[in-house]
Amino acid sequence: MGKLTRILSTAALSAAIASVSLTAAADGTTNWRMATPWSGGPWLERDAQSFATHVRELSNGSINIEVFPGGTLGSALKVTDSVKSGVAQVSHNYINYDYGKDQTTALLAGHSSGLTPEEFMLWMYKGGGAELYEQYRLDKFGVVAFPCSILGTEIFLHSNKPVRTLEDFKGLRLRTSGAWAEIASRLGASTVVLAGSEIYSALERGVIDAAEWGSPEMNRPTGFQDVAKYVVLPGIHQSGGVLECQINKKVWDGLNPQQQTVLRDAAKLSVFDSWLSSSYADLKAYEELKNGKNEIVRLDPSFIKAVYEETTKWEDEYAGKNEWFKRVLDSQRTFKKDMQSWPEYRLQIGVSEL
The missing domain is CATH 3.40.190.170 (Bacterial extracellular solute-binding protein, family 7)
Incomplete structure (x- = not known):
């Protein structure tokens, strides 16, 4: 009888939702x-x-x-x-x-x-x-x-290990998701998909070495900086x-x-x-990280180059078998070519000295 009541209640709720769907008020x-x-x-x-x-x-x-x-x-x-x-x-x-x-x-x-x-x-x-x-x-x-x-632009890693080079990245137990999980695995990381609510405890208990989540503003309330010593930049995985x-x-x-x-x-x-x-x-949140107890680590240019090269290979593979992927990728690549002259006449944001 209880099961029937729950079914009827669910049906009533669904009907109630449908009744207000797309309706105009008085x-x-x-x-x-x-x-x-x-x-x-x-x-x-x-x-x-x-x-x-x-x-x-x-x-x-x-x-x-x-x-x-x-x-x-x-x-x-x-x-x-x-x-x-x-x-x-x-x-x-x-x-x-x-x-x-x-x-x-x-x-x-x-x-x-x-x-x-x-x-x-x-x-x-x-x-x-x-x-x-x-x-x-x-x-x-x-x-x-x-x-x-x-x-x-996201923070590349909140990490219990310093990561600067490709060798540092290899074997890293990394929480991530989506395309970066595939590309990071190809670069040698050991990737784990976790819900955002599970990241803090996983970092604290050493279940993972590092995690990526969001920009400084988004990461600050999570407390990742309290359980992972290193803040690794820049966020090339999600620029x-x-x-x-x-x-x-x-x-x-x-x-x-x-x-x-x-x-x-x-x-x-x-x-x-x-x-x-x-x-x-993000400006305020990053300043708090920089002035806090964490150590800011910057990626070596050789690692950044390796990420972009592996990303290009990954893109080409999917473009070869997915028509929509190729269509969007071609548009973005054309746009990036059009943007190449941008640094020649635009000053970099935030740079106070030439």
Whole structure:
């Protein structure tokens, strides 16, 4: 009887969710639910909410988005499924969580390619990246999606061992994920995939030697610096990237062109907002690391070269067997060639002396 009650309760909950899906309130406002993978922190409380705020303001209050933390509207790592099924009308998500289904996601999320946050924005909005992003998501996953937040350059490692050279890296028990797990393994590391909530204890107990997670702003609250002596830079494994907003295809098709433009513009504004906020927050967070008890270690240029060479081999292999991967990769490589003259006339950010 208890089992039947649970089934009926679940059915009632599902019906309740469906009843508010895509419905307009008495005042004409359309209410949407936003699924996210984030349990808290800047990506939930700042970036996802920023998109919701921009949508409300640009739509003159006609579209209201309620942001839900990870796990509330389905699995935190299967947000795409929640949006595609209609459990959520919209999401704030990381495309690389779908890496197991198609490796092209790594190129769009950011990987060890050398694209900085600023280059990602230029490629997305002037180099055709945003159009490719939207076409790819719709073709391969059946959802409408576009860039919604920019990701800063990550810390390469919080580590209990100093890592400078390729020889130091070989045999390192490393927590990572996605494309970098493949490339790092090819370079000799022993990679382990762990949830973010498990990294601190794994470092503290010596289950792993090192871990990568995010930029200084994202890593500071984790406390990794308290259980790992070395902070290894620069983050060549993730020099930049983006988060996305997804829209259910049926919901998208029900919008008029002006409303669709509102959503794209809100996402673009959110990218700019996130770049400003995260870039500035990273400055303070890094200064705290630098002035704290940790030792800052910088990678040897020969190791950085080895990473980029192995990344190119990895890219070429997938491009040879995945049409979408090749299409996105060709676009990024063309863009990087176009950017080669940039240092010839632009001063480096943060350099006070010539």
